[in-house]
Amino acid sequence: MDDSELIELFFDRDEQAISETDKKYGGLCTTLAKNILGSTEDAQEIKNDTLLALWKSIPPHRPEVLSAFITKTARNLTLNRLRSHKAQKRGGGEYQLALDELGDIITTPESVTDSCEAGELQQIINSFVSQLDVDKQQIFLLRYYYLFSVSEIAKRTGSRQGRIKTALMRLRQALKERLESEGYL
Amino acid sequence: MTAEKLLYAMNGIDDGILKKALEPKRARRHYIGRIAAAAAAVMIIAAGSLPVGTALGADSAYDILYEISPAFAQTFKPVNEKCSYDGIEMCLISANVQGCRASFFISIEDTVGDRINGTADLDDSYYLRCPFDHSSCCTFKSYDSTNGKAYFLVSFERLDGKDIDSDKVTLGINGILCGNKDTEGVLIADLTDTDTCPETMIGAENVSGISYSNKEPDTDTMRFLKTSDKQLCSICDYADVTAIGYFDGALHILTRYKDSNSCDSHGFITLHGKDGSVYDNDGICTVSYFTDQYTDSYDETIIPIGYDKLGNYSLYGEFCSSETNIKGRWQVTAKL
Numbered sequence: 350m351d352d353s354e355l356i357e358l359f360f361d362r363d364e365q366a367i368s369e370t371d372k373k374y375g376g377l378c379t380t381l382a383k384n385i386l387g388s389t390e391d392a393q394e395i396k397n398d399t400l401l402a403l404w405k406s407i408p409p410h411r412p413e414v415l416s417a418f419i420t421k422t423a424r425n426l427t428l429n430r431l432r433s434h435k436a437q438k439r440g441g442g443e444y445q446l447a448l449d450e451l452g453d454i455i456t457t458p459e460s461v462t463d464s465c466e467a468g469e470l471q472q473i474i475n476s477f478v479s480q481l482d483v484d485k486q487q488i489f490l491l492r493y494y495y496l497f498s499v500s501e502i503a504k505r506t507g508s509r510q511g512r513i514k515t516a517l518m519r520l521r522q523a524l525k526e527r528l529e530s531e532g533y534l
Numbered sequence: 535m536t537a538e539k540l541l542y543a544m545n546g547i548d549d550g551i552l553k554k555a556l557e558p559k560r561a562r563r564h565y566i567g568r569i570a571a572a573a574a575a576v577m578i579i580a581a582g583s584l585p586v587g588t589a590l591g592a593d594s595a596y597d598i599l600y601e602i603s604p605a606f607a608q609t610f611k612p613v614n615e616k617c618s619y620d621g622i623e624m625c626l627i628s629a630n631v632q633g634c635r636a637s638f639f640i641s642i643e644d645t646v647g648d649r650i651n652g653t654a655d656l657d658d659s660y661y662l663r664c665p666f667d668h669s670s671c672c673t674f675k676s677y678d679s680t681n682g683k684a685y686f687l688v689s690f691e692r693l694d695g696k697d698i699d700s701d702k703v704t705l706g707i708n709g710i711l712c713g714n715k716d717t718e719g720v721l722i723a724d725l726t727d728t729d730t731c732p733e734t735m736i737g738a739e740n741v742s743g744i745s746y747s748n749k750e751p752d753t754d755t756m757r758f759l760k761t762s763d764k765q766l767c768s769i770c771d772y773a774d775v776t777a778i779g780y781f782d783g784a785l786h787i788l789t790r791y792k793d794s795n796s797c798d799s800h801g802f803i804t805l806h807g808k809d810g811s812v813y814d815n816d817g818i819c820t821v822s823y824f825t826d827q828y829t830d831s832y833d834e835t836i837i838p839i840g841y842d843k844l845g846n847y848s849l850y851g852e853f854c855s856s857e858t859n860i861k862g863r864w865q866v867t868a869k870l
Contacts (some may be wrong), residue, residue, distance in 0.1 A: 351685060354695070390625045391678065395605075398586050412549075412601060413549060414549035414550055414552070414553050415557065416552070416553050417550075417552040417553050418549065420552065421545050421552075423547060424545060428541075428542060436732055444541075446816075447537075447541065447775070448538060448541065449816070450535045450537075451537035451540045452536075453538040455536070455537060455540075456710075464794070466540070467542070467543065468546070468581065470539065470540075470543040470546075471545065471546025471547075472545045473543075474540070474546060474547065475546050476545050477546050478548075478551060479548060479551060479809075480635075480659070482673050482675070485673075486551060486554070486555060487554070487555045489545075490547070490552060490555035491539065491555055492669075493540075493544055494544045494552065494555070495556075500812065503845070509598070510802075510804070510812065510840035511801070511802030511804070514802070515802075523671070526669050530691065530693060530695060
């Protein structure tokens with residue numbers, strides 16, 4: 350079923366929208382949540398919460414890109430759950446690794462203004478990513494948005510793990526230079 | 535700023551880009567000089583920003599820019615500055631400026647032979663002369679087998695954030711790498727009897743790069759394997775493992791890359807388990823350094839692992855190099 354048909358099911362308040370969306374995007378939601386939380390049970394809960402959030406928001410919202418709308422919803426729910434359980438052990442290996450990798454480019458946290466608006470930072474990141482060529486965009490997003498492991502990224506892109514690691518290293522350096530030029534580092 | 539803030543900020547990325555990232559990787563497309571109807575329509579509509587005569591020429595350059603992004607392509611203005619050396623012509627086809635950032639779209643063509651192909655690489659051989667401090671990158675975009683041209687995008691940015699305005703910028707190229715040679719395979723199947731007392735030295739000189747996952751190694755005080763001309767094992771003609779040893783809680787592997795400067799020889803060493811898994815550890819790092827003559831380079835890969843676990847893994851290598859390095863001197867100047 351294509352995305353426009355799925356959206357119409359939501360607008361018609363047809364409960365088949367939930368089962369069809371689960372069939373098409375449930376796996377992606379679960380994988381993304383599990384990459385962050387590390388627990389299959391928690392990931393299943395996030396998937397269910399995502400489907401419920403979709404049911405509540407469509408309509409009136411009509412997403413232009415349904416897959417992105419779903420993954421952003423799932424990602425937000427997952428990160429919020431992680432925040433609320435911050436005292437507990439983080440189970441998501443890939444999330445922690447991604448944090449460590451990005452942490453390497455923040456060399457002097459004291460010098461940065463923490464009051465920078467979240468919206469401004471989002472614009473910078475979006476601008477940075479949109480200026481990358483397609484291959485590098487894919488590698489960057491699979492790692493830092495979808496939080497796939499390096500080996501999974503290598504499989505998806507048909508590249509070797511070594512090349513993926515080198516590309517990520519160079520991308521982090523480029524992101525660092527961009528953030529420095531914008532005054533965020 | 536924290537790393538967490540960066541990860542949260544990724545939610546602001548454009549939906550179309552996020553969707554594209556999940557698509558399976560496409561095979562590299564070779565443009566054959568035809569202009570897509572849709573692209574032509576966009577070019578006519580956008581005639582104010584890019585002259586139609588240039589866009590509708592036989593050259594497939596605009597197609598390639600359009601593939602990057604239609605909006606991006608429309609911001610480019612034709613320059614058409616050429617330079618030839620040894621039968622190879624570089625053409626600065628078009629340029630765009632957006633605030634403190636600019637890009638050059640260039641082509642490289644062998645007008646007398648077939649030395650240029652889809653493996654052409656300029657990454658470390660180009661330079662920019664600008665009247666301002668800048669950062670830059672060069673990416674291969676496409677190769678057109680019908681006209682023999684390889685296309686690249688050179689992007690650069692003023693570090694002071696001021697607009698690029700009426701500035702003369704020179705793009706130069708010293709060499710063109712062609713003909714990737716990729717090799718991978720098992721170097722040593724059984725690591726059980728790895729030497730625990732190899733020859734070592736304190737510190738590494740002429741360090742040219744370090745990659746690490748978790749903690750930066752101290753290259754002044756750590757122990758490293760001693761360099762030598764030995765060849766313990768090899769699976770290609772440009773890379774040898776010259777030493778292996780276990781000390782300080784880690785497996786050390788020293789790989790020598792011949793002529794790495796001119797042919798961009800490089801590689802990666804990993805441990806592969808019998809079940810096909812790849813050993814991973816936050817402390818894995820690689821320290822790269824040159825010999826005094828700056829021709830060959832060494833990579834010491836350091837893998838923290840218990841000695842009793844070595845028997846579960848084999849040593850695996852992935853290596854890359856180029857067959858040819860076409861030296862020359864190409865240079866064009868444009869006023870932006």
